[in-house]
Amino acid sequence: MTNIIERITPIACQRAGHVRAHDKRAIFNTIRGLTTEEAYALVVTLAAMIPQDQTVRELLAWTEQPPTRPRTVKLKPCGTHAAYARHKTRGEPIDPRCLNAERTYQRNRKREQRGAA
Numbered sequence: 534m535t536n537i538i539e540r541i542t543p544i545a546c547q548r549a550g551h552v553r554a555h556d557k558r559a560i561f562n563t564i565r566g567l568t569t570e571e572a573y574a575l576v577v578t579l580a581a582m583i584p585q586d587q588t589v590r591e592l593l594a595w596t597e598q599p600p601t602r603p604r605t606v607k608l609k610p611c612g613t614h615a616a617y618a619r620h621k622t623r624g625e626p627i628d629p630r631c632l633n634a635e636r637t638y639q640r641n642r643k644r645e646q647r648g649a650a
Contacts, residue, residue: 537574545578553595614638 544563551559567575583592609615612630617638620627627635 537570538578541571541574541578545575545582548575549579549582 612634617631617635
C-alpha cells in the first residue's frame with residue numbers, strides 16, 4: 534500500500550488544489566481515470582492530509598467565499614487624484630506631484646460645486 538500512496542500523493546495534492554479552485558472538470562477527469570485501487574489510495578491519502586486539530590467549520594471556511602481571479606489593474610501614475618487616494622489608503626507617503634494633483638482636483642471640484650449652486 535505504501536508504494537501506491539507514494540505514487541498517488543502528488544495527485545492528491547493536485548486534486549486538493551482543483552477542489553479549492555472549484556475546477557469541477559479537472560476533479561472529475563482525475564477520478565474517472567483512476568483504477569479502483571488508486572481511487573481508494575486517493576481517498577486514504579486525502580483523509581490523512583486533514584489536520585486533526587481543526588474543526589470542520591475551520592477546515593471548510595474557504596468555501597464561504599467564491600474564488601476570485603487576480604485583478605490586473607493598471608494603476609494610475611503619480612501626479613493624479615487616483616494615485617493620491619491610493620497613497621492615502623495604503624498609508625504611503627504622499628509625493629509632491631500627487632499632493633499638487635489632489636489640490637488641483639479639490640479646487641476644481643469646489644469650483645464646479647459653486648457653479649452648480
